[in-house]
């Protein structure tokens with residue numbers, strides 16, 4: 001029995017960092033997808049091929065899933081299998097092969113997307129009825145088991161797709177009914193280190209608690225206004241909010257020179273606004289621009305050393321590709 005499941009990548013639109021501390025964020029699912037082919041086997045083995053993250057022929061006894069040294073590229077899939085097995089035991093083994101339509105360097109959430117794919121596939125293959133919320137919970141637990149800190153918005157996006165207003169730990173997962181979002185996306189060429197950056201901001205908050213709380217409150221207000229602007233397709237206001245949000249992220253110290261250069265280049269070329277997307281220091285920046293400036297904005301991002309990535313925003317969540 002074999003199944004192919006896919007889940008979308010994500011881009012944070014507004015509210016990063018604050019979302020770790022209970023503030024809302026807005027995130028969208030992108031058209032580049034993670035695919036997992038999952039098969040139940042007779043031999044009690046866990047087998048994984050994930051060439052995108054340099055895992056070629058990884059094998060171990062299924063009862064040892066999650067135990068001992070796990071190669072970096074195998075962690076999320078292996079712990080996902082372990083967590084599924086702990087909750088919904090079944091006999092035999094599991095063979096997984098993952099293939100991504102996007103680089104794991106982009107910060108599109110490849111780990112969360114593969115975790116969601118594998119749990120969804122196992123639930124289908126074993127006939128375990130899992131609601132979207134139950135799938136989210138088990139996948140989020142997997143990410144937390146590995147990373148320690150994470151707000152889970154990327155897991156929610158992989159499950160539900162679309163564009164979500166999200167409050168951790170899935171307290172609110174509200175799909176925003178929009179039909180388009182003409183984002184311009186630039187990749188910095190640098191991988192953001194989310195855990196380090198979250199810890200860095202948390203240190204800052206220990207020293208300046210009121211200042212940082214205040215920044216989170218301001219970010220929250222921007223997220224609320226962004227929600228309205230998104231629903232109204234008010235790209236000009238959304239661009240302005242991007243600029244405000246970016247300023248607040250700069251105060252948190254997560255902007256980084258490369259992203260900042262790309263963001264300023266986009267603004268100077270006529271964008272309504274631009275900001276980093278995610279933890280900061282690397283990964284991607286996003287921008288919105290009037291139609292007549294899109295070409296110039298893309299060229300400016302490239303000139304600033306970024307790589308423009310064409311994406312479709314607001315796409316479908318996890319789905320079965322075939323059986």
Ligand code: MEV
Pocket residue numbers: 012015016017018019020149150151152153194198277278279
């Ligand atoms: C990272 O993409 C976004 C952060 O808010 C961390 C998280 O929400 O898990 C910095």
